[in-house]
Amino acid sequence: MTDASNFIWYELMTPDPAGAARFYGAVVGWTIPAEGEPTAGGVDYRMIGRSDGGNAGGVLALNADMIAGGARPFWIGYIHTPDVDAAVAAIEGDGGGVQMPAMDIPVGRIAMVTDPQGAPFYVMTPAPPPGMEDMESDVFSVDRPQHIRWNELATTAPDAAIAFYKKHFGWGQEGAMDMGELGAYRFIQRGDVGLGAVMPLMPGMTAPMWSFYIGVDDIDRARAAVTANGGTITNEPMEIPGGEYAMNGIDPQGAAFGLVGPRK
Template sequence: MTEASNFIWYELMTPDPAGAARFYGAVVGWNIASERDPAAGDMDYRMIGRSDGGNAGGVLALNADMIAGGARPIWIGYLHVADVDAAVEAIKADGGTVQMPPMDIPVGRIAMVTDPQGAPFYVMTPTPPPGMEGMESDVFSVTEAQHVRWNELATSDPVAAIAFYRKHFGWGQEGEMDMGSIGAYRFIQRGDVGLGAVMPLMTGYPAPVWNFYIGVDDIDRARAAVSANGGTITNEPMEIPGGEYAMNAIDPQGASVGFVGPKK
């Protein structure tokens, strides 16, 4: 059995990287680069820096051509695979679609796909920097602020989606929470680590999508910063199992995002 896939990178697609930098700097404490990464070639791609010196992901500037082609502000996750081309063929065979065919970039090989219900994500085989072979990405953390802490799939067919990710990425699904009329909130695991959950698509979601919850140091401070910096709260902070709080928002450029953290 190959090792289950992990989220190894997160990417914010936005038409306004500078505006996104101001917003996420205020809400999360990130430092998003003011200049494009030279390694990205023709693309305007900027790194998201954490306070500890690590990276939390990247920002891809959406240009007019991308927007004309249907690209919109969104957060997208990258899932590690051993072989991008084989993963894409297997996903296609199971009803997924290819949004961007496999291509080589300076840090590995990637492709953008959707699951059979239509939620987009990347698959990636990274090329580790010299001396960092075998090291695991730390952009996802169950506990740490300034990392993505929870990965939540809202989908039109939770049972089919869970079967798909179990088959292609090796995840488990144990435990659920009753959400009343919405249905079950089913928890997903990578080994013994809680990755997030799969939930039914609610009214107001135009299409199946992955939502990511970014860790913050204080949910009340973050909530105030969202409102003060042009974001829109869509779900007020709500207590979650374990005593912390989660909320949902839309950033000033239109990307949906979640935040999770303690009340201080």
């Protein structure tokens, strides 16, 4: 694959996949199957379908044992690495943590790690089907609806976090937006593509985390669908550079999410 150091997959962990399907179907337009595909250990896993026939990511059903062990509803991203084991060792060596040791799954090798400030993410070396070794993931797009369009890290130590991701994934950091007393909103890039931003942990946030902004066709339609389908709005639509709008919410199962799109 040619996606080195890119976000190549996104996953919603939720105790109610059917409820999530109804919610994100109404808000974003995604399709999530009524039944999951059993995976290793009998885990219920479902693909998130886009209206163009592609996938936007997956849904992992949290079972009682996972919840008892501390799992909670949230979105998590997967970052491509050519060698999961080497990446895990390097991340640990720089003060990161390991939440789930490296393991093989049918579509590749993965591990769940945290950066030194505690924000979780997966590292993954995919195993493409024969003949598709040069395929690229399209779950992230800077401008298309039903894709993740922006990756935002809120952290206790923005300078250290930026240095960490630069070192381990080769990302760049150019440009920033002044948020006044809240600090700087600093843009990050993979090559010449804007991946998202790093910002200080905001008031009310309990721990460093990545947030993901899903592209929608109409921010006002999507906002109305959030409240009509049991979600909670935490930040109302706000105009962003370029003329589109971004907002934040919490789905009915408790997972935080962002939306971005035009106002029509």
